Amino acid sequence: MVTSGRMSPWCLLTLLTLVPLTLSSNAGVKVKLTQKGLEYARQIGMTTLQQKLKTIKVPDLSGTEKVAPIGKVKYTLSGMQITSLGLPKSQMGMVPGTGVSLAIGNAFLSLHGNWKVRYLHFIKDSGSFDLAVKDLTINTNIALKSDETGRPAVNTVSCTSNVGSASIKFHGGASWLYNLFSAYIDKALRSALQKQICPLVSDAISELNPHLKTLNVLAPVDKYAEIEYSMVASPVVSKAFVDFGLKGEFYNIGRHKEPPFSPPVFGLPPQVNNMLYIGVSSFTANSASFVYNNAGAFNLFITDDMIPPSSPIRLNTRTFGAFIPQLAKEYPGLMMKLLVKTTRQPIISFQVNNVTLQASGTVTAYAIQPNTTLAPLFILNMETSVSAHIYVTGVKLAGSVILNRMSMSLGASYVGPFQVKSLDNIFLMVLKVAVLPKINAHLQKGYPLPAIGKMSLVNTQLQVLKDYMLIGTDVSFRG
Ligand SMILES: *[C@@H]1O[C@H](CO)[C@@H](O)[C@H](O)[C@H]1NC(C)=O
Ligand SMILES: *[C@@H]1O[C@H](CO)[C@@H](O)[C@H](O)[C@H]1NC(C)=O
Numbered sequence: 001m002v003t004s005g006r007m008s009p010w011c012l013l014t015l016l017t018l019v020p021l022t023l024s025s026n027a028g029v030k031v032k033l034t035q036k037g038l039e040y041a042r043q044i045g046m047t048t049l050q051q052k053l054k055t056i057k058v059p060d061l062s063g064t065e066k067v068a069p070i071g072k073v074k075y076t077l078s079g080m081q082i083t084s085l086g087l088p089k090s091q092m093g094m095v096p097g098t099g100v101s102l103a104i105g106n107a108f109l110s111l112h113g114n115w116k117v118r119y120l121h122f123i124k125d126s127g128s129f130d131l132a133v134k135d136l137t138i139n140t141n142i143a144l145k146s147d148e149t150g151r152p153a154v155n156t157v158s159c160t161s162n163v164g165s166a167s168i169k170f171h172g173g174a175s176w177l178y179n180l181f182s183a184y185i186d187k188a189l190r191s192a193l194q195k196q197i198c199p200l201v202s203d204a205i206s207e208l209n210p211h212l213k214t215l216n217v218l219a220p221v222d223k224y225a226e227i228e229y230s231m232v233a234s235p236v237v238s239k240a241f242v243d244f245g246l247k248g249e250f251y252n253i254g255r256h257k258e259p260p261f262s263p264p265v266f267g268l269p270p271q272v273n274n275m276l277y278i279g280v281s282s283f284t285a286n287s288a289s290f291v292y293n294n295a296g297a298f299n300l301f302i303t304d305d306m307i308p309p310s311s312p313i314r315l316n317t318r319t320f321g322a323f324i325p326q327l328a329k330e331y332p333g334l335m336m337k338l339l340v341k342t343t344r345q346p347i348i349s350f351q352v353n354n355v356t357l358q359a360s361g362t363v364t365a366y367a368i369q370p371n372t373t374l375a376p377l378f379i380l381n382m383e384t385s386v387s388a389h390i391y392v393t394g395v396k397l398a399g400s401v402i403l404n405r406m407s408m409s410l411g412a413s414y415v416g417p418f419q420v421k422s423l424d425n426i427f428l429m430v431l432k433v434a435v436l437p438k439i440n441a442h443l444q445k446g447y448p449l450p451a452i453g454k455m456s457l458v459n460t461q462l463q464v465l466k467d468y469m470l471i472g473t474d475v476s477f478r479g
Pocket of ligand 1: 404
C-alpha cells in the first residue's frame with residue numbers, strides 16, 4: 001500500500017472547521033483594574049505630566065495694536081520661560097466603552113519673559129514681565145486598546161484646556177503704557193499658552209506606551225515552557241472597572257501547539273479593596289500540565305542515590321525480593337532502577353480552597369545487571385492525587401504539593417505473580433522522598449504573572465475559587 005504525504009482536500013476541510021475551536025479567544029487569565037488602581041496610575045501620571053508641562057516653550061509673540069491716543073503700537077514678547085507650575089487637583093475616572101478620563105483643575109503656572117514696544121514710529125521701550133496663570137483646567141479622554149501584539153496601548157481622543165485668570169506684571173518702561181496695553185498682551189499670551197497645553201498632554205499620554213509595551217506577552221519560564229499573556233481583545237471599560245482578558249496559556253518554547261481543551265467561562269467578583277485583581281484559571285494550570293507532559297518533564301528515573309541514606313528501604317532486589325520470591329531468585333544482589341512515567345497529562349482542578357492534581361502513570365522496575373543492562377521486572381499502573389498549596393512570591397506564582405492518596409495495580413510482571421498491595425509502603429516512600437521533592441523544587445521556582453516594567457506586588461492575597469485562583473494585589477513601581 002502507498003501512503004501519500006499529502007493531505008486530501010477533505011482532510012484539510014475537516015482541519016479548517018476545527019480552527020475556530022482551537023483559536024478560541026476565551027481568556028485564561030483575567031485582570032481587573034479598580035478605581036484604586038486608577039488612582040495609583042493618576043499619581044504616577046501627574047508627576048510625569050507636571051515635568052512635561054514645565055517644558056512648555058512659548059514662542060515669541062509679536063503684533064500690532066491700535067492704542068488710543070497714541071495710535072499703532074508694535075510689541076514683541078520673547079524669551080518666555082515657565083518658572084513654576086503646579087497641578088494640585090486632578091481626577092481620573094472610567095469612561096465606559098472608551099477608556100479613562102483625566103480632569104485637572106486649579107492648576108497654576110508662572111512665566112517670565114521680556115517685552116519690547118515701538119510706537120509713534122521712533123519711540124522704543126523694553127523691560128521684562130511676569131505672568132501668573134490661575135485656574136488652568138485640562139480635560140482629556142484617553143482610549144485604552146489592545147495593539148496588534150496584544151499589548152495595551154493608550155491614545156488621547158479628546159483634550160480641552162482653558163486658562164482661567166491671568167495677571168501680568170511689567171518691569172521697566174512707562175507705567176501708563178502697561179495700563180493701556182496689558183489687556184492685549186494678556187489675551188495673546190493666554191491663547192498662545194492654551195495652544196501648547198493639549199499637544200503636551202497628548203505627548204505625555206503617548207509616552208506611556210513604551211511602558212505599557214513592556215507587558216510580558218511571552219514570559220519565559222524554564223527550558224521547557226513559556227507563558228503567553230497577550231490580550232485576547234481590547235479591554236472592557238465599565239463604570240467601576242477596566243477588565244483585561246489575557247491568553248494565559250503555557251506553550252512549549254517555540255512550539256505553540258493548542259491543547260484539546262479551552263478556558264472555562266469565569267468572571268472576577270467586583271472587589272474594590274486592591275488596585276488589581278488577577279484571575280488565573282484552571283485552564284492556565286492545565287495548559288502547563290499539557291506542556292510539561294508533552295516535553296516528557298514528568299518522566300523520571302529513580303535510583304537508589306535519590307533515597308536518603310538513613311532509609312532502611314533500598315532500591316535493590318533484596319528489598320523487593322522479600323515480596324517477590326522469583327525476583328530474589330533470578331536477580332540476586334542487584335541494584336534497581338524505577339522509571340515513573342505519566343500515561344496522560346495530569347489533570348488539575350480548582351475547587352474552593354482546594355487545588356488538586358490527579359495523575360495516571362506507570363512505574364517500570366528494572367534490575368541493573370552487572371554489565372549495566374536493565375532487565376525489566378514488572379510494570380505497575382499508578383493513580384495519584386496530590387493537593388497543591390499555591391502562593392505568590394515576587395511577581396510569580398509558586399506552589400508545593402502533598403500526597404492525598406496513591407493506588408497501584410499490576411500492568412505486567414516478568415518475575416511471576418506477586419501481591420501489588422505488599423509494595424504500597426515502598427512506593428509511598430519513593431513518592432514522598434524522591435518524586436514529590438522533585439516536583440516541589442520545580443514548583444518553588446515559580447511561574448511569572450503578567451507584569452509591566454519593574455512592577456512589584458504588595459498587599460497580596462490569593463484565594464482558590466471554583467475554576468480559578470483570585471489574586472488581589474496592590475502594585476508599586478518604586479524601587
Ligand atoms: C481536595 O479535594 C480532593 C479531591 O476532591 C480531596 O481528595 C482532598 O482531600 C481535598 N483537600 C482538602 C484540603 O480539602
Ligand atoms: C548483559 O548481561 C545479561 C545477563 O547476564 C545478558 O542477558 C545480556 O545479554 C548482557 N547484555 C550485553 C549487552 O552484554
